[in-house]
Amino acid sequence: MVKSVGIVGLGLIGGSLARRLVGRGVEVVAWNHNEKPYAVARQDGITCLNTLEDLAAAKPEVLFLCNPLKVMPEMLQRLAPVLDRNTTTLSDVGSVKGMVRTQVEEAGLADCFVGAHPMAGTEFSGFAASDPAIYDNALWAITVDETTDYERFLKVAALITESVGNRIIVLDNKTHDRAAAMISHAPHVVSTAFINELSASPDRNIAAALAAGSWRDMTRVALTDxxxxxxMIEEDADNVEALLRDLAGRLTSFADDLHAHDDAALTRFFEAGQPFRDYKLRERESGESGVSVESDESGDIERIAIDIPKSGWQQTFLDSARRGEHIVRFIQPWQVEVEKRSAV
Amino acid sequence: MVKSVGIVGLGLIGGSLARRLVGRGVEVVAWNHNEKPYAVARQDGITCLNTLEDLAAAKPEVLFLCNPLKVMPEMLQRLAPVLDRNTTTLSDVGSVKGMVRTQVEEAGLADCFVGAHPMAGTEFSGFAASDPAIYDNALWAITVDETTDYERFLKVAALITESVGNRIIVLDNKTHDRAAAMISHAPHVVSTAFINELSASPDRNIAAALAAGSWRDMTRVALTDxxxxxxMIEEDADNVEALLRDLAGRLTSFADDLHAHDDAALTRFFEAGQPFRDYKLRERESGESGVSVESDESGDIERIAIDIPKSGWQQTFLDSARRGEHIVRFIQPWQVEVEKRSAV
Known part of the structure; x- marks a missing residue:
């Protein structure tokens, strides 16, 4: 059980995490690039320090980098000479994992690092908007690679299941970032391409006048900053590039099939996504999005125990995530309990 | 002022239109492919007839085809020999206009036809779901071509502004269908391509687990039937094909620019849609979507009168629609009052 956690950056994500951990009996030390949030944070029981170096010197068992990604290299370079690597395991909450891992390696901190990405947040930012409840029922992706030390992984992972009270899936960086390209980064590009298309059209006011729900949904994320x-896209550039080329190919093929009146090909196009439609239907029928589960006969969520092998544990975790399972706790260091969720 | 209207098909759109017109003092005769809605429709004051031929024989001044598009050729072929073209102007409410116009021409009915498409509807269908209020504050596209008779156009257009109480824009078929491809048909294809992409991925459950708002919005329309x-896409195939090729080109260019780290090109991509972002911002600041307007100093909607030339009236109307103006009434046969709406 991890007793002390350090937080770099008391913004929405870091501040909410700090407050949640304090509320669950974990000692939290924090540093922020300015002292604005300190008065309120201290009332919440967070120990606020003057410098990043002081935070390293406090030797928390796990130190979460919750700073903006653009200052990550600077944070890592400042930590490298002062972090007690024997005591402290370094983690982060960034939304891309490959780039952060590379920066961690460049700072010479790879041996004590385990990546993390909580699926939590709101449209607001800053400590004033922080709320421990943004982690209610949240899922975290924990990212590891072939060199990750299992003891350090276990420290971060069990902290999240036990003291944050959240579910986790364990991925390699590439799998995480490829999935992020699909579900977030590429949709942002496509949405922007649509508003570019409209803005360039001499009939833009006519199109805007005729627009209804499908246009509103398609272009909503293009209206954000x-x-x-x-x-975000440049941080995940390789995966976004590959996915956009694939999507462009799908759209061109569809245009070709439409041109050729190729009935069979058009039928295949509209059938190919049926697994996802069926999945969403099951999810809707079973209740809230994101909490749908396969149920056993008693109506409870089906939970099973999975043994983790000492060699190849990364692959065992990845296979479990691919089956749609979420880890809810560590029964023992090499055995986890997972929820069997409805799968695509 | 049109005194009698015929309706073919008492579904959601036709039934709601019939009830709205009766409520505003217009005599409405209707025929439906079955008599299910007749009992209730008659209570609402709609004269329900036994056959399509009886409806033609009733000689309404305007006859709206509100049947599904797939039976449009059959309806037109049955009407061709019995319609009194001197008395009756034919119109429709279909969501694609080029295909319907071609079918009308093939049936030899082009000389008495004026196309129409109301921006109205709900997720439900059938007369039981009909409601005159679906036309509250609605916009209609009226479609005309070089051969359209102005008197017939005026009959349909003024019926909508006066007796349905709605705004109109006047377009050619191609402009309408190209806009529909942009704001509805192409988004449906792109949304489907995304769920196909996910369904084909070995990491589909991981992607689904990490998915949040941007994925939900991007893929919502792919979940519909x-x-x-x-x-819908095959009815507008040429325009959808052209737009998808254009979008595929935009995505490929963006992938190239990302690969080449072409800062200037990436900047241009994210700036190109700014006119639409600004438009949506003004719309949000001024209140409800779809009712935003440029205001004069008194805070009222700015309305201006536009003279319509006897030669080239189609182009004058199209230019007005392109400026973001909506026609609210005919001051005289060759003069309209338009609302000047906020433009992209």
């Missing part, structure tokens, strides 16, 4: 969208 | 989506 384009600078933030661009930064 | 794929057969209906396919039919």
């Amino acid at each position: 384009p600078d933030r969208t661009r930064a | 794929p057969d209906r989506t396919r039919a």
Whole structure:
């Protein structure tokens, strides 16, 4: 059981995490690039320190980097000479994992690092908007690679299941970032391409006048801050590029099939996504999005125990995530309990 | 002022239109392919007839085809020999206009036809779901071509502004269908391509687990009935094909620019849609979507009168629609009053 956690950056994600951990009996030390949140944070029981170096010197068992990604290299370079690697395991909450891992390696901190990405947040930012409840029922992706030390992984993973009270899936960086490209980064580009298409049309006011729900949904994320969208996409550039080429190919093929009146090909196109339609239907029928589960006869969520092998544990975790399972606790260091969720 | 209207098909759109017109003092005669809605429709004051031929024989001044598009050729062929073209102007409410116009021409009815498409509807269908209020504050596209008779156009257009109480824009078929491809048909294809992409991925359950708002919005329309989506796209095939090729080109260019780290090109991509972002921002600041307007100093909607030339009236109307103006009434046969709406 992890007793002390350090937080770099008391923004929405870091501040909410700090407050949640304090509320669950974990000692939290924090540093923020300015002292604005300190008065309120201290009332919440968070120990606020003057410098990043002081935070390293406090030797928390796990130190979460919750700073913006653009200052990650600077944070890592400042931590490298002062972090007590024997005591402290380094983690982060960034939304892209490959780039952060590379920066961690460049700072010489790879041996004590385990990546993390909580599926939590709101449209607001800053400590004033922080709320421990943004982690209610949240899922975290924990990212590991072939060199990750299992003891350190276990420290971060069990902290999240036990003290944050959340579910986890364990992925390699590439799998995480490829999935993020599909479910977030590429949709942002496509949505932007649509508003570009409309803006360039001499009939833009006519199109805008005729627009209804499908246009509104398709273009909503293109209305968010384009600078933030661009930064997010450039951080995951390789995966976004590959996916956009694939999507462009799908759209061109569909245009070809439409041109050729190829009935069979058009039928295949509209059938190919049926597994996802069926999945969403099951999810809707079983209740809330994101909490749907396969049930055993008693109506409870089906939970099973999975043994983790000492060699190849990364693959065992990845296979479990691919089956749609979420880890809810560590029964023992090499055995987890997972929820069997409805799968695509 | 049109005193009698015929309705073919008492579904959601036709039934709601019939009830709205009766409520505003217009005599309405109707025929439906079965008599299920007749008992209730008659209580609402709609004269229900036994056959389509009886409806033609009733000689309404305007006859709206509100049947499903797939039976349009059959309806037109049955009407051709019995319609009194001197008395009756034919119109429709279909969501694609080029295909319907071609079918009308094939049936030899082009000389008495004026196309129409109301921006109205709900997720339900059938007369039981009909409601005159679905036309509250609605916009109609009226479609005309070089051969359209102005008197017939005026009959349909003024019926909608005066007796349905709605705004109109006047377009050619191609402009209407190209806009529909942009704001509805192409988004349906792109949304489907995304769920196909996910369904084909070995990491589909991981992607689904990480998915949040941007994925939900991007893929919502792909969850609607794929057969209906396919039919809608095939009815507007040429425009959808052209737009998808254009979008595929935009996505490929973006992938190239991302690969080349072409800062200037990426900046251009994210700036190109700014006119639409600004438009949506003004719309949000001024209140409800779809009712935003440029205001004069008194805070009222700015309305202006536009003279319509006897030669080239189609182009004058199209230019007005392109400026974001909506026609609210005919001051005289060759002069309209338009609302000047906020433009992209």
